[in-house]
Amino acid sequence: MSLRHALMALLDATPMTGYTLAKHFDQSAAFVWHAPHSQIYPELRRMEADGLISGRDELRGARGTKRTYALTEAGRTELRRWVEEATPAPPGRDGAYLKATYYEFGSFANARRQFQAHLTYHQQQQHRWEAHVKELQNRDTELMRLRLAGWPESAHEAIVAYKAHVYRGMAARARTEVEWAKSGLALVDRLEAAAGEDT
Amino acid sequence: MSLRHALMALLDATPMTGYTLAKHFDQSAAFVWHAPHSQIYPELRRMEADGLISGRDELRGARGTKRTYALTEAGRTELRRWVEEATPAPPGRDGAYLKATYYEFGSFANARRQFQAHLTYHQQQQHRWEAHVKELQNRDTELMRLRLAGWPESAHEAIVAYKAHVYRGMAARARTEVEWAKSGLALVDRLEAAAGEDT
DNA sequence: ACAGCCATGTAAGTCGTTACATGATTGC
DNA sequence: GCAATCATGTAACGACTTACATGGCTGT
Numbered sequence: 001m002s003l004r005h006a007l008m009a010l011l012d013a014t015p016m017t018g019y020t021l022a023k024h025f026d027q028s029a030a031f032v033w034h035a036p037h038s039q040i041y042p043e044l045r046r047m048e049a050d051g052l053i054s055g056r057d058e059l060r061g062a063r064g065t066k067r068t069y070a071l072t073e074a075g076r077t078e079l080r081r082w083v084e085e086a087t088p089a090p091p092g093r094d095g096a097y098l099k100a101t102y103y104e105f106g107s108f109a110n111a112r113r114q115f116q117a118h119l120t121y122h123q124q125q126q127h128r129w130e131a132h133v134k135e136l137q138n139r140d141t142e143l144m145r146l147r148l149a150g151w152p153e154s155a156h157e158a159i160v161a162y163k164a165h166v167y168r169g170m171a172a173r174a175r176t177e178v179e180w181a182k183s184g185l186a187l188v189d190r191l192e193a194a195a196g197e198d199t
Numbered sequence: 200m201s202l203r204h205a206l207m208a209l210l211d212a213t214p215m216t217g218y219t220l221a222k223h224f225d226q227s228a229a230f231v232w233h234a235p236h237s238q239i240y241p242e243l244r245r246m247e248a249d250g251l252i253s254g255r256d257e258l259r260g261a262r263g264t265k266r267t268y269a270l271t272e273a274g275r276t277e278l279r280r281w282v283e284e285a286t287p288a289p290p291g292r293d294g295a296y297l298k299a300t301y302y303e304f305g306s307f308a309n310a311r312r313q314f315q316a317h318l319t320y321h322q323q324q325q326h327r328w329e330a331h332v333k334e335l336q337n338r339d340t341e342l343m344r345l346r347l348a349g350w351p352e353s354a355h356e357a358i359v360a361y362k363a364h365v366y367r368g369m370a371a372r373a374r375t376e377v378e379w380a381k382s383g384l385a386l387v388d389r390l391e392a393a394a395g396e397d398t
Numbered sequence: 399a400c401a402g403c404c405a406t407g408t409a410a411g412t413c414g415t416t417a418c419a420t421g422a423t424t425g426c
Numbered sequence: 427g428c429a430a431t432c433a434t435g436t437a438a439c440g441a442c443t444t445a446c447a448t449g450g451c452t453g454t
Contacts, residue, residue: 079304087294093201095287098231168382187364194356219405260450401452403452406448406449409444
């Protein structure tokens with residue numbers, strides 16, 4: 001049940017609507033967790049029922065309203081408990097690697113295409129995460145500014161450092177995937193050359 | 200729906216029972232996909248209904264029976280189709296990284312404990328994958344021997360090479376996590392030293 | 399006899415995806 | 427007026443987890 005904690009962690013920075021929360025891990029670049037709004041709205045209602053957050057209806061223009069949620073003390077306590085808790089390792093499940101295991105079922109051209117797509121995707125991700133690390137270090141995002149405002153000056157360095165470290169990790173992961181795809185392409189070249197010799 | 204394809208890929212090596220299939224990605228070391236038997240048995244029945252595999256009841260001792268499944272021609276065709284298909288990138292969802300983003304909610308000791316657990320786990324994984332790469336390259340697993348038996352000599356190199364490449368990738372990933380955890384520990388040291396200076 | 403492995407199942411519940419649906423606000 | 431964005435929801439389905447359950451076989 002990490003969706004709750006991801007939501008609470010965002011709400012710790014500042015109160016927000018479900019829509020805004022959804023943007024943070026849906027369309028937006030900067031999050032290690034993803035969830036669609038169809039999962040978020042019901043979860044927010046359950047969290048409010050559990051007392052972890054509290055919602056307030058606010059006006060939007062003339063007729064419209066929106067519900068803004070804020071983290072409660074119980075929510076803050078739960079966040080602290082969760083951070084101290086052991087983190088279970090997720091079971092391995094990777095479609096790209098699973099498929100790569102069996103590239104012999106397809107052509108060399110296919111293996112090349114797949115590795116190339118993997119390469120392109122993760123190269124893009126790498127740049128995205130690297131850019132985000134810089135933004136964080138410059139305290140250059142709205143969310144970071146709001147978050148820091150709630151803490152004493154002396155805590156700021158650690159708050160920034162942990163987040164930067166996570167996204168540096170994401171970039172390192174992406175780099176590893178890029179390298180894997182590159183040596184995959186080299187492998188296909190070697191295999192195809194070897195297959196050609198017998199002909 | 201990758202579970203199907205993982206099962207079919209294993210059954211391409213040799214016919215097997217649900218129990219044996221479950222061992223391959225449950226308890227056993229060597230698989231990039233995981234599934235419990237409670238998911239496997241119903242899926243096998245559905246796959247048989249769809250004509251991708253065919254099951255045969257066999258005797259076990261006096262009273263017992265077991266059902267052995269074999270890949271059908273339709274299954275082989277579907278495997279080829281799947282390998283050629285584009286591979287969607289999974290949405291990011293990582294509990295360890297999510298939590299690390301918010302280590303400021305806990306103590307330095309906790310951050311250290313978390314990073315240390317991450318380090319230990321992935322170091323172990325790394326060795327596991329590296330050992331598996333060697334086994335594969337020596338064609339030293341039962342499954343690999345069975346798999347190769349179904350293909351002409353000329354195809355053997357590629358079959359081994361793709362699998363070794365995948366598990367080298369798994370090892371590289373684990374190495375990346377180990378490095379991340381190590382620099383995380385160094386980060387905690389620096390942050391704690393900096394916090395100590397103000398006291 | 400007993401332990402450990404082989405073998406197969408069900409059922410409840412949670413989590414996540416995809417699609418369908420609606421309406422207000424803001425800026426051009 | 428229209429498009430883009432803000433805002434919130436439902437519903438069906440599929441994937442996965444966890445727990446409960448049963449019984450035969452093999453070796454000591």
